[in-house]
Amino acid sequence: MSNTGPKMDFVSDGTYYGKHQVRVMQHRRRGNVHDIKEVTVDTHLSLARQRDFIHADNSDVIATDSQKNTVYALAKTKGITSPEQFAIDLSHHFLTSYAQVVRTEISVEETPWRRMDQSGIEHVHAFIQTHEAKRFCTVQQEKHGLPKVWAGLSGMKILKTTQSGFVGFVRDKFTSLPETTDRVFCTAVAGKWLYSKVAGMDFDKTWEICKNCILDIFAGPPETGVYSPCVQQTLYQAAQQMMAKVPQVEQVELEMPNIHYFFADLKKIGMENSGEILMPTSEPHGYIRAAVRRSPSSRL
Numbered sequence: 001m002s003n004t005g006p007k008m009d010f011v012s013d014g015t016y017y018g019k020h021q022v023r024v025m026q027h028r029r030r031g032n033v034h035d036i037k038e039v040t041v042d043t044h045l046s047l048a049r050q051r052d053f054i055h056a057d058n059s060d061v062i063a064t065d066s067q068k069n070t071v072y073a074l075a076k077t078k079g080i081t082s083p084e085q086f087a088i089d090l091s092h093h094f095l096t097s098y099a100q101v102v103r104t105e106i107s108v109e110e111t112p113w114r115r116m117d118q119s120g121i122e123h124v125h126a127f128i129q130t131h132e133a134k135r136f137c138t139v140q141q142e143k144h145g146l147p148k149v150w151a152g153l154s155g156m157k158i159l160k161t162t163q164s165g166f167v168g169f170v171r172d173k174f175t176s177l178p179e180t181t182d183r184v185f186c187t188a189v190a191g192k193w194l195y196s197k198v199a200g201m202d203f204d205k206t207w208e209i210c211k212n213c214i215l216d217i218f219a220g221p222p223e224t225g226v227y228s229p230c231v232q233q234t235l236y237q238a239a240q241q242m243m244a245k246v247p248q249v250e251q252v253e254l255e256m257p258n259i260h261y262f263f264a265d266l267k268k269i270g271m272e273n274s275g276e277i278l279m280p281t282s283e284p285h286g287y288i289r290a291a292v293r294r295s296p297s298s299r300l
Contacts, residue, residue: 010050010053012046012103013046013103015046015050015053016044016045016046016103016105017044017045017061017064018042018043018044018045018064018067019041019042019043019064019065019067019068019071020042021040021042022040022041022042022043022067022068022071022072023038023039023040023041024038024039024041024071024072024075024080025037025038025111026038026075026079026080028079032124032125033124033125034124034125036113036127037080037081037110037113038110038111038113039080039083039086039108039109039110039111040108040109040111041071041086041087041090041106041107041108042106042107042108043064043067043070043071043090043094043104043106044104044105044106044107045062045067045094045098045101045103045104046101046102046103046104047060047061047100047101047102048060048099048100048101048102049100060100062094062098062101067094070090070093070094071090074086074089074090074093081203082203082204082207083108083109083110083135083136083137083151083203084108084137084139084149084151084198084201084203085203086108087106087107087108087137087138087139087147087149088139088147088149088198090104090106090139091104091106091139091141091147092141092147095141095143101143102142102143103140103141103142103143104139104140104141105138105139105140105141106138106139107136107137107138107139108136108137108138108139109134109135109136110134110135110136111129112129112130112131112132112133112134112135113127113128113129113130114127114128114130115127115128116128131155132156133153133154133155133156133189133211134153134154134155134156135151135152135153135207136151136152136153136154136192137149137150137151137152137203138150138152138192147198148194149194149195149198150192150193150194150195151192151193151195151203151206151207151210152190152191152192152193153189153190153191153192153207153210153211154189154190154191155188155190156188156189156190156211156214157186157187157188157189157259158186158187158188158189158215158218158219159184159185159186159187160184160185160186160218160219160225160228161184162182162183162184162225163182163185163220163225163226163227163228164182164183164184164185164227164228165179165180165181165182165183165227165228165229165230166179166180166183166229166230167179167180167181167229184261184278185218185228185231185234185258186258186259186260186261187218187231187256187257187258187259188257188259189214189254189255189256190254190255191214191252191253191254191255192252192253193210193242193246193249193250193251193252193253194249194250194251194252195248195249195250196248196249196250196294197248198248201248206246206248209242209245209246210242210245210246210249213238213241213242213245214238214242214254216241217234217237217238217241218234218238231256231258231286231288232288232290234256235254235256235288235290236290236292238254239252239254239290239292240292243294243298249294250293250294251291251292251293251294252291252292252293253289253290253291253292254289254290255287255288255289256288256289257285257286257287257288258285258286258287258288259280259281259282259285260281260285260286261278261279261280261281262278262279262281263275263277263278263279264277264278264279
């Protein structure tokens with residue numbers, strides 16, 4: 001079929017192909033102590049020429065099956081020390097092994113296995129999945145450039161039963177929400193953060209620090225808690241705390257949907273509800289998101 005349509009230019013960072021949902025587990029033995037690391041990998045490769053799209057010429061194409069096998073091969077030869085390092089290793093491999101690959105984007109999500117704890121003793125080879133939060137990363141890299149490493153988490157559902165309010169918002173003829181200084185605050189945090197440099201970084205330790213910054217700002221001291229006047233400020237302070245604790249964090253993007261818990265109406269069955277019985281709802285919900293970067297003056 002001849003190309004008879006209008007002339008088009010390719011958008012460089014939006015043109016790629018790859019393999020999605022490549023799952024791999026690394027199992028290593030240290031005597032009778034076993035270690036596992038399970039991840040799911042997406043690979044995106046961008047080529048210098050788009051002959052495959054325009055002319056159906058596949059001579060530059062690294063088959064997605066080959067990309068899948070590369071994930072397995074590097075898990076064997078390099079090992080999976082952290083999602084970030086594995087993504088960096090994969091990116092480096094594709095960019096240095098193939099002259100036609102000019103850009104990569106590698107995403108890695110870790111499956112949250114931890115050792116079983118039996119009466120305070122960690123089991124040597126038995127594990128249980130925990131779903132506190134999903135850990136992921138995305139590494140973007142241009143040929144001859146440095147890797148751009150985003151780390152992140154999603155699905156971290158947290159709740160506090162008091163010390164949250166919402167007042168002073170716009171009221172008009174469509175407003176039905178009452179102001180309150182005492183409400184349930186529930187959210188499912190998702191976010192990612194960009195590192196300015198990664199050489200020598202302990203990715204596992206840094207990820208835990210960033211996660212705990214969010215939890216500490218949300219919850220406050222264990223004996224007293226902390227008041228959240230609105231979701232927006234809690235989100236902003238969490239990002240600020242991450243930058244304060246980790247100098248390499250250059251940019252933070254956080255999402256905190258406001259998952260509502262309403263008082264159940266018990267009057268229709270002849271009972272009073274003074275706040276003990278709540279009705280969880282999932283939809284509709286409020287949605288709050290912010291993207292912030294470190295100000296130039298703070299880098300001095």
